[in-house]
């Protein structure tokens with residue numbers, strides 16, 4: 001469960017990115033965050049992973065107000081949230097297998113668990129046969145699958161996807177959406193910031209529209225609502 005109560009966020013340079021956000025997102029929901037460029041979508045997701053702190057307000061994730069976490073508590077909290085970005089952000093010198101295993105090594109999983117689980121998520125994203133490849137040897141869609149596998153390998157309750165299809169062609173984007181839907185079907189909450197009218201209007205989900213730092217629309221099975 002995610003909740004924001006009267007959340008305001010002003011960056012140090014004075015830009016007001018969020019201007020009073022009140023929202024609740026239940027466990028297992030799939031939510032699109034839409035809105036014009038600069039509306040505050042990325043800032044919204046950054047607050048949820050404690051990459052930024054709000055200037056005011058409470059951000060509650062799984063019953064904990066995460067604005068109150070001490071810095072040393074942040075890495076442990078983040079285990080519960082997977083994040084996927086438009087530009088994949090894989091480690092270029094590591095293989096597909098190593099990129100995913102690394103996320104489990106940092107939380108000190110046993111080698112046996114790591115082997116089993118990495119092969120299982122690779123199968124889930126359809127990349128078992130590319131475990132030994134490095135990111136440069138993969139297509140954009142395949143790299144995004146690796147990033148998704150890495151994001152879910154520690155079984156987070158929430159997956160945040162910040163424009164996950166932004167660098168992909170339409171056909172590949174649909175494949176990525178299918179994987180995200182499967183992950184959601186297994187109970188993971190998904191928050192996806194997107195500019196894709198096609199996707200939002202085709203795969204109907206809850207739509208939260210942000211403009212100038214406030215929520216202007218929040219609809220079950222909503223429309224994208226913008227021209228581009």
Ligand SMILES: Nc1ncnc2c1ncn2[C@@H]1O[C@H](COP(=O)(O)OP(=O)(O)OP(=O)(O)O)[C@@H](O)[C@H]1O
Pocket residue numbers: 011012013015016017035036037038039040041042043044
């Ligand atoms: N680190 C930062 N320092 C100062 N201002 C920032 C910073 N990050 C974002 N902003 C500003 O905050 C506002 C909201 O930005 P944000 O990245 O959250 O928007 P967005 O909706 O994700 O945009 P886009 O769709 O282009 O990714 C913008 O005016 C942006 O310029």
